Amino acid sequence: MASHSRCAGGPVDSQGDTASLDIGIGARHLAATSVPSFGPCRVAGIYLTDGGWHAVLPGAHGADLQSSVVPQLTALGRSGGPVTIDGQGWAWALPLRGHGGHGGYFVVAADEEPSAHQQFLLQALTQQTGVALANARLLAKERATAEDLRATNTKLAETVRALERTTQIHDRFTRVVVADEGLEGIATALHELTGFPIAVEDRYGNLRAWAGPHQPEPYPKDPRAHREQMLRRALREGRPIREGGRLLSVASPRVDVVGVLALVDPAATAGDQEQFALEYGATVLSMELMRLRSLAETELRLRRDLVEELLSGTDEASAIARANALGYDIERRHHVIVIEGRARAQDQDLFMHAVRRAARSMSVGSMLVSRGGTVVVLSDRVVPWESFRATVLTELGGGRCRIGVGGPCDRAAEFPRSYREATLALKMQQAARGTDQAIAYEDLGVYQLLGEVEDPAAIERLVQQWLGALLEYDARKNSELVSTLSHYLECGGSYNATATALCVHRSTLKYRLQRIREISGLDLTDPNTHFNLQLATRAWRTLQALRG
Structure with missing residues (x-):
């Protein structure tokens, strides 16, 4: 992360302010490093009302940005808005809000204005950062208060220990964030802090990480209706809830739930400190799951773009380089598969997801795209195509499905030809008005000759x-x-x-x-x-x- 320079003339001699900056470094680091994964954006800097300007943009001079940006922030008011930064096509100041009110601005920049979805993600990230910084200020004040109380009153020793424990929780999770330890790191940190077994679950109750003894095999999963009822209750109460011998806190960066952090406590012995650690861990989990979701969506989009370019015809060296960047070997022998059909519910997205699950189940291929009312798969395996068609119908729960299989292609330049062949095999089924089936171009016989x-x-x-x-x-x-x-x-x-x-x-x-x-x-x-x-x-x- 870029170095942070304190705003000249800002508060400098406050022990609480210095502690706030030190404690908030993890939140700022996570926010600054997460922004590029949401789109073509970067962090220009962070302005704290009690900590001054902190330049983040690589190559930027803190004093220059301070002198040009800070006056604009003063004029904006607490709602934030557009700012002007030399060399940046678009810049915006997003307000940092916490329990204590307005805390400053999170200033992001880009060559051009991001999409509405990307701006929404930036707002969600800023909201979480504001909460984290507000907590940091509170912890800093509590730490300073604890130091005073330690010397004056023995009766307050227990309160001091609680405050130290709170700081220990924050510091431990800060190390998780800075070291990018992921879901396993979050579960391990919470287990070390509480001594209880910890589970990280996705929204649907599937286990994503575990720390501690006695991991159940298989991992139990609630019925869907019960799960949804529990999530609604957790959102409504806004704090950890007890459910079936466990203490649960939901990771919910927006109105929806992205995950659940569960502390296994059948004897109900977990106290306030454990609940605080669980809530803090859920906040970190929210940001980590949103970061992972954004990365997954970006990779999916890059895969779709690559498939589209291969089908349309593209420069071979460029296609190989892009495939390698995605960790995919495009130079293996492939067949282009075109799947046409529909679910009983007439939902094309449902059909796309059914094909994706069937392709994963039979290891047909992971490169696929929806195109012209069909789903196109780049398959690096030859399987019984009728079996694949049956698997798609099973995933659909009924409906219709027919498949055209193009000839083999050993080079990136041959994908358009294989796609045309698969499309012709599919169209021959339509023209013949026969039963739905899977037909390979190489099995068309005289139709293959006529088509060529x-x-x-x-x-x-x-x-x-x-x-x-x-x-x-x-x-x-x-x-x-x-x-x-x-x-x-x-x-x-x-x-x-x-x-x-x-x-x-x-x-x-x-x-x-x-x-x-x-x-x-x-x-x-x-x-x-x-x-x-x-x-x-x-x-x-x-x-x-x-x-x-």
């Missing part, structure tokens, strides 16, 4: 030569003679199979076939005619798919 013809006009001429009269009749009468002929040929000339596929009566089918013979003038029983008509109807379906 460079001049579609050649396919059009073949279709017109053999099916032109029927197509003209269908267009004029709004009939389906070409489709009927295609099903009849694909069913090997079987009346029963064709009637079933078309959902028509045998007599209707016989009438249509008779009309086909009359209009086309062709003998459907002639082997050569049969072959050419089947090739022409498949070419017709290929054209439909290519135009779709």
Whole structure:
């Protein structure tokens, strides 16, 4: 972290103020290092009403920023607002508020204005920082008071010990933050401070970290309805609550809950100091979970961007470098998989999440993106694709799903070709109006050859030569003679199979076939005619798919 320079002319001889700065260093450090993970922003500095200006922006001169920014802050008032900083396209002063009221400003800067979502995250971070700094000031005052009381009254020794304990709790969690020890560090610190087993859970009750003896295996998980009721009660009471032999504090940086910190205390012996440690740990947990969530969202967006560029065609060296930065080996053999379908609830996001879970379950691939009403997966494994389709339907809980699998690609430049092949395999299913299934481009047979013809006009001429009269009749009468002929040929000339596929009566089918013979003038029983008509109807379906 950049060095902190005290504002010239600010309060300098106050023991409480100096202690406040020292105690608040962990909160400022966490805030300053978390800002870049929320977007293209950086911290210019922090202004404390009782501690002056602290420059943070790399390369900035504290005195220069102080002289230009501090007067602007005075003019803004307690609600904060935009400020001007040389060399920065956008700068904003966010108010630091705590239990004691207005505590200063958190000044952030960027080359251009962040999105509304990123600004919301910055406001949430500033709110938590203000609370932490307010607590730091309180602790500093309590420490100074404790020093006075220690020498004057033996009766207050217990209060002094409590204050020392509070400071010890703060200092221990400050080390967790500065050392970036994560969820395990938070659980370990709270266990060391209280002596009780500690669990860190996500919002849904899944164990994320444990410290202490007797970790249950498997870890118990409350029913969803009970869990939601407990979370609502914890938010409503605003302090640790007892639930099933445990003392719980929710990590809630905004209105929603992101995690739960649980102290295992079946005998209900935890006192005020343990509750304070639990609450303080929950505040640190809130900020850590929000930081992790922001990092995960950023990585997901970077993965989506990389997939989009690979499918559209991009510079190979650049794609490899970006994939390596994400820890992904793009130079392995891949297949592009295009999945189309829907859940019973008609929710595309639900379908996307179902595909993601199925891909993770069968280790199909972790690079995927929603595109044009489908989900595209870059798969580095070949699996039984029908099994993968069945897994998607299981995750959906019903609905529909069909899959097109592109040919293999060994280089980044081959992804667009594999994507086109997977899309064609999917469109051939649509054109054929058959049952949903998983089809690989390499299994399309004659459709693969027709799809690779460079001049579609050649396919059009073949279709017109053999099916032109029927197509003209269908267009004029709004009939389906070409489709009927295609099903009849694909069913090997079987009346029963064709009637079933078309959902028509045998007599209707016989009438249509008779009309086909009359209009086309062709003998459907002639082997050569049969072959050419089947090739022409498949070419017709290929054209439909290519135009779709």
